Amino acid sequence: MKIITCNVPDSLYNALLERMETDKASCDHVVSMALSQCLGHPIHTLFQVSTSAALVEGLYQGAVRVSRVLCHGNFGLGTFIDLDGEMVVLEGVCYRVASNSVVTTVEGDRLIPYAVVTCFSAEFGKRSQQLNSFSELIAVCDALHSSENVFYAFRVEGTFSFVKTRVMKAVPQGTGLKSASSGQKEFTFEDQEGTLIGLWSPGFAGSFSVPGYHFHFLSADRKRGGHVLECRAVDVTIGGCAMHEMHVSLPETAEFLKANLSHDPSDDLISAERNHES
Ligand SMILES: [Zn+2]
Known part of the structure; x- marks a missing residue:
């Protein structure tokens, strides 16, 4: 600085x-x-x-x-x-x-x-004719990012022949994320042009972030979306950038100030955020 x-x-x-x-x-x-x-x-x-x-x-x-x-x-x-x-x-x-x-x-x-x-702008990228699964997307993104110790953003544009998303539904205050995720709604879409908005966080950031990849989808017509569980796409452009600085705004709510947040959230996050069928 x-x-x-x-x-x-x-x-x-x-x-x-x-x-x-x-x-x-x-x-x-x-x-x-x-x-x-x-x-x-x-x-x-x-x-x-x-x-x-x-x-x-x-x-x-x-x-x-x-x-x-x-x-x-x-x-x-x-x-x-x-x-x-x-x-x-x-x-x-x-x-x-x-x-x-x-x-x-x-x-x-x-x-x-x-x-x-x-503020996204691509520093590196790749075009891909075809992505056959979410895990294939992850493999491509893995190959694009060069460090395990900084944050990355990924923007993926393409024609999605298949997208499975989940959307959380309102829960009473105080419901833990893991049990909240059991009431989530799941949707599948076919043949949608759209964008995946992705973030990758290092393992050490588990108390702050969702470690690993976290993608949300939005269709080009802005009518469909959600937290991505699975996808297949053709004609794909992947752009990414590294983020070396982090600014965290901690809530000033009474609930946050009084909460006990010493518990390691990793297992609950994995259970709540991943596709339960895979
Ligand atoms: Zn999400």
Whole structure:
């Protein structure tokens, strides 16, 4: 990190203060984002609301507004209060896939309990004629990422001959993630053009993140989506970027502040997030 000192017009300075206030962001963040845009030099920072351990323990209260999440990234995934649906953030728009499979855009002032986003731009990529399974996709992504110790985002575009997704349905406060996942709805779609929004987290990040791969799907017509359990696709373009910095916004809710989060969430996460048939 470097410190810069520079002179700016009063009007710009006031606009900077205003932006810091509206986005509840630091001067460092706003200036870095502005320089990044102006200089065409993307910074891939992972911004996360809450932790996977908190989700496993059933902490799904609203913590941060969608507008703030979108200040920190245009690409990512997450969930909603009471696990009521799956979140997809793509090209700066936040979508909610509901448990009846309806996809809607989400208003900026809605509070959400968990999300992970970044400003995506591909640093590396690959085209593939055909992907025959989710595990084949994982193998291709594995070959693309060069370290086991940083975070990665993957954007996968293609024509999906088959996608199986799950969508969480609202649960009472305090229901652990593992039992919440037993009430999930599953959907299958065929012949959909669309995008997979993926994140890969290192094993050491298990208390914060979902270790390994985590993909959500959104169709090109923005009418179908969910947490991906299985897929097959043709004419696939995979782009990815590494994320070396992480910014975690911890909830200030009374429930979070008082919760015991010392339990290792890994086993419950694996059980809740993977395809139970594979
Ligand atoms: Zn998910």
